[in-house]
Amino acid sequence: MENLIEVQSLRKRFGSVLAVDNVSFTVKRGEVLGFLGPNGAGKSTTMKVITGYLPPSEGTAIVCGHDIRTSPVAAKRTMGYLPEGSPLYGDMTPEGFLRFVASVRGVNGQKRKERIDQLIEQIGLGEVLHRRIETLSKGYRRRVGLAQAILHDPDVLVLDEPTDGLDPNQKHDVRELIRAMGGTKAIIISTHILEEVDAVCDRAIIIDHGRIVSDGTPAELHAKASEHNAVFIIMADGDAVRAVERLKAVSDLAKVDRRKGANGSSEVVAVPKQGAFVADKVAAVLRESNIHVSEIRSEPGKLDTVFREITTNDRQSAARQ
Amino acid sequence: MRNILIIARRELAAYFSTPLAYVFLVAFLVSAGAIPFFMGRFLERGQADLQPFFAFHPWLFLVLIPAVGMRLWAEERRTGTIELLMTLPVTTWEAVLGKFLAAWIFTGLALALTFPMWLTVNYLGDPDNGVILASYLGSFLMAGAFLALASCISAVTKSQVIAFVLAVGAGMILMVSGLDFVLGLFRGWAPQIVIDLVASFSFITHFGTIAAGVLELRAIVFFLSLILLFLAINGQVVELKKAG
Numbered sequence: 001m002e003n004l005i006e007v008q009s010l011r012k013r014f015g016s017v018l019a020v021d022n023v024s025f026t027v028k029r030g031e032v033l034g035f036l037g038p039n040g041a042g043k044s045t046t047m048k049v050i051t052g053y054l055p056p057s058e059g060t061a062i063v064c065g066h067d068i069r070t071s072p073v074a075a076k077r078t079m080g081y082l083p084e085g086s087p088l089y090g091d092m093t094p095e096g097f098l099r100f101v102a103s104v105r106g107v108n109g110q111k112r113k114e115r116i117d118q119l120i121e122q123i124g125l126g127e128v129l130h131r132r133i134e135t136l137s138k139g140y141r142r143r144v145g146l147a148q149a150i151l152h153d154p155d156v157l158v159l160d161e162p163t164d165g166l167d168p169n170q171k172h173d174v175r176e177l178i179r180a181m182g183g184t185k186a187i188i189i190s191t192h193i194l195e196e197v198d199a200v201c202d203r204a205i206i207i208d209h210g211r212i213v214s215d216g217t218p219a220e221l222h223a224k225a226s227e228h229n230a231v232f233i234i235m236a237d238g239d240a241v242r243a244v245e246r247l248k249a250v251s252d253l254a255k256v257d258r259r260k261g262a263n264g265s266s267e268v269v270a271v272p273k274q275g276a277f278v279a280d281k282v283a284a285v286l287r288e289s290n291i292h293v294s295e296i297r298s299e300p301g302k303l304d305t306v307f308r309e310i311t312t313n314d315r316q317s318a319a320r321q
Numbered sequence: 322m323r324n325i326l327i328i329a330r331r332e333l334a335a336y337f338s339t340p341l342a343y344v345f346l347v348a349f350l351v352s353a354g355a356i357p358f359f360m361g362r363f364l365e366r367g368q369a370d371l372q373p374f375f376a377f378h379p380w381l382f383l384v385l386i387p388a389v390g391m392r393l394w395a396e397e398r399r400t401g402t403i404e405l406l407m408t409l410p411v412t413t414w415e416a417v418l419g420k421f422l423a424a425w426i427f428t429g430l431a432l433a434l435t436f437p438m439w440l441t442v443n444y445l446g447d448p449d450n451g452v453i454l455a456s457y458l459g460s461f462l463m464a465g466a467f468l469a470l471a472s473c474i475s476a477v478t479k480s481q482v483i484a485f486v487l488a489v490g491a492g493m494i495l496m497v498s499g500l501d502f503v504l505g506l507f508r509g510w511a512p513q514i515v516i517d518l519v520a521s522f523s524f525i526t527h528f529g530t531i532a533a534g535v536l537e538l539r540a541i542v543f544f545l546s547l548i549l550l551f552l553a554i555n556g557q558v559v560e561l562k563k564a565g
Contacts, residue, residue, distance in 0.1 A: 051408045076410040087401030091338040103327045104409045
């Protein structure tokens, strides 16, 4: 598959601050890349460089074959961009604004009318079409921003926190939209919501202090969790001590923990070595010991945990340096 | 070129989507109409021309043009729409020119709406309409120079108020540099060439000839090159300030 976005050894300095430090990655057609990282990690800055808003200090980004430094206008033509916070001209109506963007994007005449009608339908802007944008709710503003980004049906989409500030239904709609477009475009989305990575992304990059600290599929990211494929068992307090003892004898387990639960119950956590699937074995051991359990489940590992581990480890090592 | 016009059209519409346009037009027309009568002895002079009307234009523009130019870039930076605009497939130049053009057209409209003054003198007497036309053109050019300055300064800040105040201050400097008391500060110690240089930057010196009815090529070139200079700086400032 073709690489639509190639970021090459990108560095971006603001005065003495190095906001993006030697970042390289590619995004292929048909791929949705999730961009994760703590606030101030350099996500938005990287996106601003890719979209041609900020010039890179070193390195470059090549979008659909156009180098953003040497042919910015050609590169911008192939891209749709939703900036952080979805800034819009408050004095315009969504209709007027979309017409303006269409004209600049070279979508004119009958085609412009058809495309805008189609977007109004697809994104649900019918009700607010003739209201001033500054009077719209956050959800509608975000939708107008999205409509503007996909208006010219670009090959590359860069969306900075597209679901930020939306209610759960709106979030769902936007994710559906992104997923639907994901097959034919190269899409980068930045997000703080880790469930979104599972929901829409084919790949996730975690960036911290301007550097890429992790790059892989959501499944690979889950595998990095220290509790990857851990088995969680809920049982009465009285049985918990015995259960921990028995489970510690199982050779496939790296660690067995007991946590206090609600209503006189305990949660026993059995963490496997190298993420092996051990639910069967754990269940068998408990059955043999005649320990009654009220719940047993296996979890792939929370992305939150991975995210925290990756980004805080890095911070500690940076502090040591 | 197409992009310049698209941007200009959006900007022009933006003026009229807020009360600013109407407030400005009323303020401009009232002051432009009233000042010649009260301060310029428009009627008492007993001459059918618009000389007192045009003579006050530099002072009028000094205060009112920054009000037209202040929002051009400051507003884009405050609301963050500059990121939207500059990631559309347009060049910085097209954006700068488009915005300037919209503001200039708007100012031209304000100027054109002073036509009752022209009708008045034509009703009362037999003025030299060629001179009046030349003066209008000169006034329009000078307004353009004030505007380019205001637009340039507007790109420096996110606050329209600061943009306004700075533009009035900078305009003041450009204007008074030809007045006698300012030149007096240089006389006595600076060589004549410096004094001439300072004087040559003055809007008043150049507009003086225009208001008198002589549309000199020198004045045209002066205002046009000032417009280009300020717009060039404007583009650079926009580029530099994007990071902030």
